Amino acid sequence: MPSLGSDMEAGTLVEWLVQPGDTVARGDVVAVVETQKGAIEIECFEAGEVLELIAGIGQTLPVGEPLAHIGVPGVGPGAGTEVPAETRPAKATPATVKHETPPQFHASSQGGRASPAARLAAQEAGIDIASVAGTGPGEAVVLADVEGVGQSQARRPPAADGISEMRKAIAAAMTRSKREIPHFYVSHNIETQRISDWLAARNADKPPTKRVLSGAVFVKAAALAARTVPAMNGSYHEDGFHASKQVNVGIAISLRGGGLVAPALSDVDRLSLDEVMAGMRDLVTRARAGRLLASEFTRGTFTVSSLGAGGAEEMTGVIFPPQVALLGIGSPNIRPWVADDRVEPREVTKFVLSADHRACDGRQASKFMLELESRLSKSELL
Amino acid sequence: MTEDEIRAAFLDEINRVAPDIEPDSVSDEEHLQDDLELDSMDILNLVAALHDRLEVSIPETDYSCISTPGKAVSYLIGKMRTT
Numbered sequence: 001m002p003s004l005g006s007d008m009e010a011g012t013l014v015e016w017l018v019q020p021g022d023t024v025a026r027g028d029v030v031a032v033v034e035t036q037k038g039a040i041e042i043e044c045f046e047a048g049e050v051l052e053l054i055a056g057i058g059q060t061l062p063v064g065e066p067l068a069h070i071g072v073p074g075v076g077p078g079a080g081t082e083v084p085a086e087t088r089p090a091k092a093t094p095a096t097v098k099h100e101t102p103p104q105f106h107a108s109s110q111g112g113r114a115s116p117a118a119r120l121a122a123q124e125a126g127i128d129i130a131s132v133a134g135t136g137p138g139e140a141v142v143l144a145d146v147e148g149v150g151q152s153q154a155r156r157p158p159a160a161d162g163i164s165e166m167r168k169a170i171a172a173a174m175t176r177s178k179r180e181i182p183h184f185y186v187s188h189n190i191e192t193q194r195i196s197d198w199l200a201a202r203n204a205d206k207p208p209t210k211r212v213l214s215g216a217v218f219v220k221a222a223a224l225a226a227r228t229v230p231a232m233n234g235s236y237h238e239d240g241f242h243a244s245k246q247v248n249v250g251i252a253i254s255l256r257g258g259g260l261v262a263p264a265l266s267d268v269d270r271l272s273l274d275e276v277m278a279g280m281r282d283l284v285t286r287a288r289a290g291r292l293l294a295s296e297f298t299r300g301t302f303t304v305s306s307l308g309a310g311g312a313e314e315m316t317g318v319i320f321p322p323q324v325a326l327l328g329i330g331s332p333n334i335r336p337w338v339a340d341d342r343v344e345p346r347e348v349t350k351f352v353l354s355a356d357h358r359a360c361d362g363r364q365a366s367k368f369m370l371e372l373e374s375r376l377s378k379s380e381l382l
Numbered sequence: 383m384t385e386d387e388i389r390a391a392f393l394d395e396i397n398r399v400a401p402d403i404e405p406d407s408v409s410d411e412e413h414l415q416d417d418l419e420l421d422s423m424d425i426l427n428l429v430a431a432l433h434d435r436l437e438v439s440i441p442e443t444d445y446s447c448i449s450t451p452g453k454a455v456s457y458l459i460g461k462m463r464t465t
Binding site: 200203204207208209211213214215254256257280281284285288289308309310 | 399400401402403415416419421422423424426427429430433439440441442443
């Protein structure tokens with residue numbers, strides 16, 4: 001059971017996507033786990049053959065417990081590698097699995113049972129399977145139960161329990177951040193009129209799927225600034241700050257009904273603007289569907305949190321540990337702006353950088369902001 | 383398409399973008415961003431879906447014309463007549 005953050009203690013196995021005998025490569029999605037942050041797809045850290053599934057569907061395992069054995073065919077499970085290996089404690093004893101659950105019925109995210117066909121049908125119809133009364137063995141939800149649910153009563157907000165679990169996860173991470181990280185803040189007002197005009201012209205003759213939002217422009221510019229000022233990009237541990245060569249930007253995504261997730265997009269500084277936009281769209285879509293990857297929760301080296309157009313003007317954010325900086329972006333507004341000794345109405349956006357004083361100082365934070373301004377001043381620099 | 387069919391299609395696509403919003407629970411006056419809390423990425427996905435489903439092109443400058451279901455239905459009717 002991999003850790004998806006310092007605040008995570010356990011996760012519940014919802015689904016196996018591999019079977020013993022399957023060959024897996026590093027990075028393959030092998031299982032779905034329900035956590036405080038919703039359903040997360042777990043990737044494999046090793047390549048080889050799945051020798052044994054240790055964890056059972058519906059089983060809650062503490063972080064570090066092995067889920068399965070992967071190794072070389074013909075060699076016993078004992079010689080294989082436990083996945084995921086990264087976070088297992090020194091004395092990892094394979095959990096005892098009793099196969100009480102009939103294999104054809106998978107536990108749903110809310111703990112009930114459902115057949116694979118029912119899960120698929122519910123997913124396709126946008127029905128929360130936990131809201132469906134089961135008539136199968138052990139009150140499991142079967143296909144007929146899902147089909148019997150009328151469209152009008154099918155769509156429901158997420159369960160209140162899920163929200164409170166998400167709030168607990170946010171509370172734990174943010175409390176730790178404010179307790180451990182000596183935050184300091186640097187703010188800068190940046191004229192974003194020209195870049196907005198450029199974007200509007202660029203989008204004008206494009207179909208919706210090819211349009212780029214200002215949020216993607218800000219994320220790309222922030223990634224380039226983070227690359228220029230390495231003290232903002234990385235993680236802080238007991239032995240000090242570790243700068244990251246990769247710039248993986250966590251994108252704070254607000255979930256309707258409450259809560260927030262910040263999955264990270266990799267190597268944003270090396271992606272084109274279109275690629276950044278496509279990546280963000282994909283992240284938001286999968287965040288709404290509860291289909292984010294475990295690695296997306298842990299690979300972030302810097303976070304961007306944006307209030308979006310029409311929102312409040314300024315936000316001072318809390319750093320997401322173990323990262324050392326977070327950029328809060330306010331809503332762009334038309335404000336008086338002085339240019340060439342004239343006051344003109346221009347679009348202005350307020351940026352606030354929250355930074356960890358253990359890792360950097362005001363001078364570096366200021367440099368980051370000036371680099372950000374420079375990148376946003378010309379579209380060619382993005 | 384009739385007005386009711388367009389309204390149903392619009393609400394159906396909102397539900398696809400935001401599965402927790404029940405089509406039946408949305409009134410004609412509710413603002414997509416202020417009341418239903420769709421963000422800019424959701425609006426883009428909605429516009430893309432309407433583009434595919436109704437073959438209507440909605441430029442960014444017209445986003446204010448679809449800010450509520452009531453406004454959107456009038457706008458889409460006009461658009462579908464002219465295309």
